[in-house]
Amino acid sequence: MSVLSGKKIILGVTGGIAAYKTANLVRLFIKAGAQVQVIMTPASVDFVTPLTLSTLSKNPVYINFFNDELSTTSTETSKTALWNNHVEMGLWADFMVIAPATANTMSKMVNGNCDNLLLATYLSAKCPVYFAPAMDLDMYKHPSTLNSFEALKKFGNIMIPAESGELASGLSGEGRMAEPENILSFIEKDITSKLPLKNKKILITAGPTYEAIDPVRFIGNHSTGKMGYDIADAAANLGAEVILVSGPSHLKPKNPLVNVVRVTSAAQMHEACHNYFNNVDVAIAAAAVADYKPKNVASQKIKKNDSAFTIELEKTTDILASLGEVKKNQFLIGFALETENEIEHAKQKIQKKNLDLIVLNSLNDEGAGFGKPTNKVTFISKNFTIEPQPLKSKEEVAKDIINKIVEHYA
Template sequence: MSILSGKKILLGVTAGIAAYKTANLVRLFIKSGAEVKVIMTPAAKDFITPLTLSTLSKNQVHSSFTNEEDENAVWNNHVELGLWADLFVIAPATANTLAKMSSGVCDNLLMATYLSAKCPVYFAPAMDLDMYKHKSTKNSFAKLSEYGNIMIPATSGELASGLVGEGRMAEPEDIVEFIEKDILNKLPLKGKHVLITAGPTYEAIDPVRFIGNHSSGKMGFEIAKAAANAGAEVELITGPSKEMVSHSLINVTRVVSGDEMYNEAHKHFNSTDIAILSAAVADYKPKFVANQKIKKKDSSLTIELEKTKDILRSLGEIKSSQFLVGFALETNDELENAKGKLQSKNLDLIVLNSLNDKGAGFGVSTNKVTFITKAGEVLENGLKSKTEVAEDLIALITTKIHA
């Protein structure tokens, strides 16, 4: 999954010959999983048609404050467009538009939206060699950088004038790659390695039967996605689960038993910065596993159980600089039991959820949790989707490790 997946991208197209490349740029944004809306300057329509960009973006293209062809047209609200966007990309950005951006001249819808935008703004210059090198253009670059705008540098190549040199707009593939890398480098967990366990474990009785629980693994998978979206490289170790995830920063290892999960967790722990153990590991397993299916008998069946390895405790005993997070699913004396687990297993944070809370626990898409920190903070949360709980957890961890 691209880092742009789910992003709302506003593409500003100005009147340069490189505008023809924006058709492919829109296509690449869409392919990355982004939603795209396009604003064109009126003169940009001489270089590429609004119909082309509307068809590719699956959204109406805006170029004026009202639709001049519709007598009942409503106002195109530049403020709403600016607030809608997660990213504003102006490509091609001509010398004329760059000068307006740097000086605040507001004479079209694109400029009004730019001056209203609260999101990061990227611009990809496109102009002839001498224009690109002109001192006034360089001043525009410098001012826009001071304003916090991000320049996607032009490349050298054959220009529309026939000259060869700097000023050619970056290719659409390079623009997408530049933005992805820039976003990734600014994410709060960039460079961090996160270990996450998820789902149940199945402890074999015989080749057919097992001891397990109702955990779906959804909470752990959502935490993995939230960590990856924050820039971390994630090692997700999951027991049997139907949950799936596709993200370039998540590596999934599937296991069955508690012993297998224990081995995988210890394999990766030394290279981990943050470990979040959300798996519902079976507490007991059969002491002896039958080689063949146990036949049904008239008499009762007794299975001798022994404790499974305590993965969380074992990691707490060997941790050095890692930030270790555990989960506690309780049915009584919830807060006290969770605090005891926090201390006894040498955790930095524990996530408490209770089966007594409606909408929390196994097999549902929501959860109601309480975060308890090593410093004694108790942070209660209302009922939320597991996606929101995961995002809250990663945000809290990020705050703690950067404190």
């Protein structure tokens, strides 16, 4: 999955011949999973039609500060001006891409000239801005253009360098706008290089474990695995290499870069975790591992013959504690689901299992626990710093947990 999946992109198109390439660029952004809003300068419509870009982006294309709308009644027809809110668009975007960026537009960007909707949106944007210059080779090398490049980069904008090749003038040289595939690749690589968990490996457990009684029956719990899967997605979205050891669950990660290792029992989860633990930077034990398992597993289905049936149980291996015993430099995070004396029990687990952070859930809190889309947690550090959190979606809780890892390595 592209790092642009789910992201909101404003594509600014200016009046250069390279504008014809933006049709393919829009298609590539959409294929990468992004939402695309196109804003065109008035001059650019001579090179590519708004209808083309609107059709490909599946959104209306904006050109002017306002649109005229006709309103007809039984007696008269009136015209209403609808404002295209550049401020809202600038705040909406996760990224802004200006391609092609002509010498004229770049000069206006440098000097704060705001005579069209695209420039007004650029000045309102709070997101990273990429610009892909396109012009003839002499214009590209002109001192004023070079000054524009440097000024825009000092402002924090990111330049996608032009390529060399045949130009509209018939000359050949530098100044050709980067090809759409190269623009997409440049942006993806730039975003990835800045992700805070790039080059970090994270091991996460999720879901329940099923402990067999016989070939058709088991001891388990109501965990769906959603919390662990959301944590895995949140970590992968920030650049981490994620190994998700999952008990039985119908869920799949949204981010295809998550490596899922499917297991069934606590013993299998224990083995899988220890196979990976020495080579990871972080481990997060979010799985609801069964505390007990049948001492003897029947090889055939147990028949319903007696009015009473007794199963002898024995403890499963405490996976989190076993990881804490062999921990070196790993940042180890555990979960605690409690019903009474929650804080004290969580503190004891931190010490007993050699944890750096524990995520405490209480079944006494409405909206927390298994099978719910929300969770209410309290973070407790190994120094016993206590941070209660409000009720949030599990996706938001997952991001909060991953932010704790980001803070640790900051």
